[in-house]
Amino acid sequence: xxxxxxxxxxxxxxxxxxxxxxxxxxxxxxxxxxxxxxxxxxxxxxxxxxxxxxxxxxxxxxxxxxxxxxxxxxxxxxxxxxxxxxxxxxxxxxxxxxxxxxxxxxxxxxxxxxxxxxxxxxxxxxxxxxxxxxxxxxxxxxxxxxxxxxxxxxxxxxxxxxxxxxxxxxxxxxxxxxxxxxxxxxxxxxxxxxxxxxxxxxxxxxxxxxxxxxxxxxxxxxxxxxxxxxxxxxxxxxxxxxxxxxxxxxxxxxxxxxxxxxxxxxxxxxxxxxxxxxxxxxxxxxxxxxxxxxxxxxxxxxxxxxxxxxxxxxxxxxxxxxxxxxxxxxxxxxxxxxxxxxxxxxxxxxxxxxxxxxxxxxxxxxxxxxxxxxxxxxxxxxxxxxxxxxxxxxxx
Numbered sequence: 155x156x157x158x159x160x161x162x163x164x165x166x167x168x169x170x171x172x173x174x175x176x177x178x179x180x181x182x183x184x185x186x187x188x189x190x191x192x193x194x195x196x197x198x199x200x201x202x203x204x205x206x207x208x209x210x211x212x213x214x215x216x217x218x219x220x221x222x223x224x225x226x227x228x229x230x231x232x233x234x235x236x237x238x239x240x241x242x243x244x245x246x247x248x249x250x251x252x253x254x255x256x257x258x259x260x261x262x263x264x265x266x267x268x269x270x271x272x273x274x275x276x277x278x279x280x281x282x283x284x285x286x287x288x289x290x291x292x293x294x295x296x297x298x299x300x301x302x303x304x305x306x307x308x309x310x311x312x313x314x315x316x317x318x319x320x321x322x323x324x325x326x327x328x329x330x331x332x333x334x335x336x337x338x339x340x341x342x343x344x345x346x347x348x349x350x351x352x353x354x355x356x357x358x359x360x361x362x363x364x365x366x367x368x369x370x371x372x373x374x375x376x377x378x379x380x381x382x383x384x385x386x387x388x389x390x391x392x393x394x395x396x397x398x399x400x401x402x403x404x405x406x407x408x409x410x411x412x413x414x415x416x417x418x419x420x421x422x423x424x425x426x427x428x429x430x431x432x433x434x435x436x437x438x439x440x441x442x443x444x445x446x447x448x449x450x451x452x453x454x455x456x457x458x459x460x461x462x463x464x465x466x467x468x469x470x471x472x473x474x475x476x477x478x479x480x481x482x483x484x485x486x487x488x489x490x491x492x493x494x495x496x497x498x499x500x501x502x503x504x505x506x507x508x509x510x511x512x513x514x515x516x517x518x519x520x521x522x523x524x525x526x527x528x529x530x531x532x533x534x535x536x537x538x539x540x541x542x543x544x545x546x547x548x549x550x
Contacts, residue, residue, distance in 0.1 A: 168283040178280045179231050185275040186223050193219045193267045201259050219264050230287035241302045257299050265292040319379040322386050328429035347390040350400050351419040351431040353439040355412030356385040365410040397453055405451040415442035416451040437466040459541045470545050478546025480525040490518040494530050495540055
């Protein structure tokens with residue numbers, strides 16, 4: 155038989171005589187106990203992590219090592235043996251206790267010890283075919299270990315994704331409680347960090363990992379899940395200091411979203427305030443189509459007029475109370491603001507209509523901006539003021 159491509163059954167491929175093979179296998183089987191003992195001794199002396207494990211984990215590792223050595227005997231003899239079965243002896247939880255690097259150490263050390271023991275315990279004539287076999291078998295075991303950990307990682311990733319989706323759904327539904335905080339903590343989430351909810355269009359093939367990597371570069375934690383045609387993201391991190399800084403940070407993530415508006419909810423002190431942020435971001439995302447001239451990434455508060463017209467009661471109350479109420483306390487400022495808007499934003503025309511000096515108009519308009527946060531001389535902000543005054547008067 156050709157030795158060019160030995161695989162399972164290396165011994166039959168390299169030793170033609172059945173009688174000789176039987177003798178080699180008999181001597182190899184008799185050396186298994188010594189090989190297993192030598193392997194455990196080598197693990198203790200070569201790897202500090204092995205001594206730090208609890209007794210149960212060390213016991214499972216010894217079973218894995220013995221299973222690997224027994225598997226090598228079966229594999230090299232040509233018996234039906236699947237390398238991944240070596241890892242079936244240990245419970246699935248072992249993949250969480252023993253890292254992939256430690257498993258590599260286990261495979262490498264076991265292979266080295268078996269090679270050493272072949273040289274020490276077996277006759278010279280037995281060594282060459284068994285050395286060829288252990289090299290090929292160790293490669294198969296390494297591939298099997300990689301497959302086991304890959305499946306474990308996929309399983310953990312799928313489970314984490316389900317937890318992530320339930321946390322986001324609870325935030326969107328305003329059903330956060332201790333159980334939601336607990337689920338978020340299992341994902342490594344800091345429930346007390348500054349938090350904001352962002353809504354944007356979901357790409358046709360949402361790649362949340364791309365968003366996660368981009369957010370990580372900005373030192374942000376992220377929970378994200380597609381919901382229909384929108385992608386809901388919860389961001390948290392020290393970089394979210396105020397509304398302007400938050401909008402600037404989110405703008406750097408635009409490439410992870412589908413074309414269209416990216417609406418940022420108000421900043422909250424932690425995950426407990428995320429439902430309010432999610433509610434405003436959702437209203438803003440629905441109303442954003444009414445202001446296509448606006449920036450792509452914008453705050454939900456920038457869309458108060460559109461949200462109010464779309465039926466968002468919170469936006470109407472905000473405009474009526476926070477904006478109109480600030481003006482209603484001063485009849486001069488309210489009349490000047492209304493007169494300025496009615497005069498087509500002309501300072502001189504307002505001054506003539508009110509029989510006051512243009513500088514007085516300018517001073518009052520500055521006071522309006524200080525009280526409301528909106529500048530009457532800016533067309534967009536003048537629109538906000540006009541709608542706020544209308545809604546406020548309707549409520550009066």
